[in-house]
Amino acid sequence: MPGLLKSPKVVAPTTAHGSHDKVPSVIDTTNFIDNQFLPSRAEKWFEVRDPATNFLVTRVPQSTQAELEAAVASAERAFPSWRATSIMRRQQVIFKLTYLIRENMDRLARNIVLEQGKTFADAKGDVLRGLQVCETACGITTQLPGEVIEVARDMETRSYREPLGVTAAICPFNFPAMIPLWSLPLALVTGNTLVLKPSERDPGAALIIAELCVEAGVPAGVLNIIHGAHATVNFILDNPIIKAISFVGSNRAGEYVWTRGTANGKRVQANLGAKNHAALLPDCNKNHALNAIIGAAFGAAGQRCMALSALVLVGETRNWVSELVERTSQLKLKGGFEQDADLGPVISPESKKRVEDLIASAEAEGATIVLDGRGQKPIGSQFAQGNWVGPTIITNVKPHMRCYTEEIFGPVLVCVEVDTVEAALELINGNEYGNGASVFTNSGPTATLFQKSLEAGQIGINVPIPVPLPMFSFTGNKRSVAGTGMANFYGKDGIRFYTQWKTVTSLWRAEDALATEKQVAMPTQQ
Missing domain, CATH: 3.40.309.10 (Aldehyde Dehydrogenase; Chain A, domain 2)
Incomplete structure (x- = not known):
């Protein structure tokens, strides 16, 4: 496990926007693959500009096909061992991540102000609402127990939830910290790996969160971050290794994500527009x-x-x-x-x-x-x-x-x-x-x-603004969600989205444990 990695991002100044002209150079945004911040070999780049001034802050790559495939391959490699990691260990990682996000709230908020344009107080609220999902995910040991019943003499049936595998999240620009944190804590604590695509308009908060994940003990490959626009979305929708997709955004994009994603056999949760x-x-x-x-x-x-x-x-x-x-x-x-x-x-x-x-x-x-x-x-x-x-x-x-x-x-x-x-x-x-x-x-x-x-x-x-806290679920309906609207974000529905049931029926006869007669003859049964 590498040590604490420093994301090569321009960090927002703590003073007024006028100090931006003191930034000596613009540093390109990187991919995050295998717990490393890797410069992209992209040919196409998106400019991120401070909305208050339109000064250039960073450039975001349209991640190359090789980089997209590397991120998914990393997540696929990491899944078996992360799935096998005990739920208590995964819980401890989320506990530490929760602490680190709270400790870095001002840093995250400054980046959101710089890239997205919110006021500093509102940006801290953005982080806080995502942090609350992390806090709720820390209670996973009481949220994930299965069911068991003795269905016949010496026979029992038990059901429990298992992770899906490699999942993905496609995030919008308006909540650069909160929306990634609607998915990341629940996907990881339930044993999945996650490929995250932040908005190409303001990806900095997601990369800071990735840095904090490394410090919290998230193993390499469990979280990967890629960038881009339509090409990256289509890659996520079509890649057969990715089992589930979370999306927040406009109706036009969300209905497209739902249609193409579900046609490829993926689970999709999608929150769309509103009035x-x-x-x-x-x-x-x-x-x-x-x-x-x-x-x-x-x-x-x-x-x-x-x-x-x-x-x-x-x-x-x-x-x-x-x-x-x-x-x-x-x-x-x-x-x-x-x-x-x-x-x-x-x-x-x-x-x-x-x-x-x-x-x-x-x-x-x-x-x-x-x-x-x-x-x-x-x-x-x-x-x-x-x-x-x-x-x-x-x-x-x-x-x-x-x-x-x-x-x-x-x-x-x-x-x-x-x-x-x-x-x-x-x-x-x-x-x-x-x-x-x-x-x-x-x-x-x-x-x-x-x-x-x-x-x-x-x-x-x-x-x-009646948005429920994350012990409940975000429950929009009608055209504000795609499909049936049953795959709600966070809360109990979030746990359901990132897990699948396994049911086991077993038979252990009591008389086998109590048998005392020794069998010394050669067995004759076929």
Whole structure:
């Protein structure tokens, strides 16, 4: 086992973005194979730029075919011994990894700010939510026991869970630490090996986690990291050695991953797009509701699959829009390392253009832009070229408008007005997505009605982002998941996804243990 390896990555500075020009050179991102950070021989490279400044941070390879095959071969070689490693030993490795991630939370967060653009506080939250999956995985010895029963005299049947083999994870840009950690702890603690593809837009956090895995005692080959875009995804989908794939991303990509992966006989868990609603009722705690809605809509610049992007104003709450706008306009649009930053940039110039085009489409279709974030940017020359879109609120939105039907994935809140609770339920349930929905009310019966009637997989009652902690599972539904939606991330479903049942029936006759007569003659039976 090699010692602690240092990932050859540009580490985010601890000061403001203006210090980036002091980085002497850009270091290319490496593959991670057999516990080594290996420079790629790629011919094609993707540039990673700080979203706040568009300064170049690193280049990410389109891993070559040989490198992709080497990663899978490494995982395949490592599987037999890792599978045979006792569950107590695997648990101890995850215990140490959990400790190391907590110790390196600020380091991981700085890298996320630099590559993804989140505020430092939000980036620490990204790491924390992944860390919680690690913490829950430490309880594997109580989560994995099988079943046994004596089915006849001296005969018993027992069932227990075994690992699948080589697995893979395809991760998005918006949670560079959390999403890899949705898969990695559970895949490893259950005895699988993992080939991880982080987003080519911000791979640094995944490589830091790989470094921590080595220090935690993860053997060579148990975790491998490769890079790239479509070619790498297709390789993962088609490689016969890979038995299961975890994916988080857009509907177009996720439905493709599901279709091609399952056609190749693989297990696939896939979380896709969303259009999360909150119903705002007149009897709610107004101060709490408005603050919660603002945080859920504009945190992380709206780049969350559970972001609150559609507000349903019920009855007289339509008169609260002016106060909502007033409070939202006080949010500070800044670089992630800046003091008091509330939201940072979107990930890329292309994302900025898409968000701004959807805002413009709302205006063209007759909606009203009551708070316009287009053209906003922080003070400071270093931010002049950043991918900035300020908080935006759109009212008079109708269900047929593009800004309502499409996932914007930016700091934009669309507001739809309805007269009754029944109309709010009908509107929310009529949406094709089903990740999450919330209701703000002080009425227990009304809350219960929403809880029972809403079709989204995750419901919040006075909670704007109802993502469950990892002792439960992430349970989106409808078009927010691919396929049947039964292969949920983390929790009990995560354990089920990464394991398969084996059932053994055995017979040990008691009389054989008690027999005393000696047989000295040559046996005559055939």
